[in-house]
Amino acid sequence: QVQLVESGGGSVQTGGSLRLSCAASRYTYTGFCVAWFRQAPGREREGVAAISTGLRRPYYSDSVKGRFNISQDNAENTVYLQMNSLKAEDTAMYYCAADSGSVYCAGGYSDMSQVPPSRYNYWGQGTQVTVSS
Numbered sequence: 001q002v003q004l005v006e007s008g009g010g011s012v013q014t015g016g017s018l019r020l021s022c023a024a025s026r027y028t029y030t031g032f033c034v035a036w037f038r039q040a041p042g043r044e045r046e047g048v049a050a051i052s053t054g055l056r057r058p059y060y061s062d063s064v065k066g067r068f069n070i071s072q073d074n075a076e077n078t079v080y081l082q083m084n085s086l087k088a089e090d091t092a093m094y095y096c097a098a099d100s101g102s103v104y105c106a107g108g109y110s111d112m113s114q115v116p117p118s119r120y121n122y123w124g125q126g127t128q129v130t131v132s133s
Contacts (some may be wrong), residue, residue: 001025001122002024002025002026002028002032002071002098002122003024003025003122003124004022004023004024004025004076004097004098004122004123004124005022005023005096005124005125006020006021006022006094006095006096006124006125006126006127007020007021007023007085008020008021008022008127009094009127009128009129010128010130011130011131011132012086012129012130012133013080013126013131013132014086014087014088014131014132014133015084015085015086016086016131017082017083017084017086018083018086018125018129019080019081019082019083020036020080020081020083020094020096020129021078021080022034022036022078022079022080022081022096022098022124023076023077023078023080024078024079024098025076026077027074027077028053028077028079028098030053030102031036031053031054031100031101031102032052032054032098032099032100032101032102032121033047033051033052033055033058033098033099033100033101033103033104033105034050034051034053034054034069034079034097034098034103035047035048035050035051035059035096035097035098035100035112035115035119035120036048036049036050036071036091036094036095036096036097037094037095037097037117037120038083038090038092038094038095038129039091039092039095039126040091040092043092043097043114044069045095045126046112046113046119047061047063047106047112047113047114047115047117048060048061048064048068048081048094048099048112048113049061049064049068049070049081049112050070050071050105050106050112050115050123051071051072051105052102052103052105053072053074053102055102055103056072056101057105058070058071058112059064059105059106060112061111061112061113062111062113063089064083067083067084067085067086068081068083068084069080069082069084070082077094081094083129084133086129087131088131088132089131090129091129091130091132091133092129093094093126093127093128093129093130094126094127094128094129095123095124095125095126096123096124097117097119097120097122097123097124098121098122099119099120099121099122100121
């Protein structure tokens with residue numbers, strides 16, 4: 001069992017930046033996929049980014065590629081999502097998710113937004129990100 005705790009959400013103006021953190025209860029830096037999903041009101045949960053902690057390989061959705069960066073800190077057992085150039089459409093609840101197995105973190109898709117949430121077994125409670133103009 002892996003428990004995940006997100007932090008770092010908040011309110012920011014368009015063009016601003018936030019860094020989300022996902023702390024795991026036990027080590028995930030070998031052989032895990034850790035991902036960020038988001039869900040806006042009235043919309044389905046969609047994948048944003050993922051990282052293979054063993055291979056250190058990142059995956060992104062097309063909508064955030066070039067603006068968001070996912071990284072890991074093995075010493076802190078934490079995965080970060082650095083979000084830059086934020087837009088109003090980035091407003092959502094952001095969830096951290098994890099699953100064992102360090103390959104196919106994006107389920108074979110090139111765009112993380114196509115990865116079904118069911119690909120991941122462990123979930124955090126979420127942290128709200130609000131971007132306003």
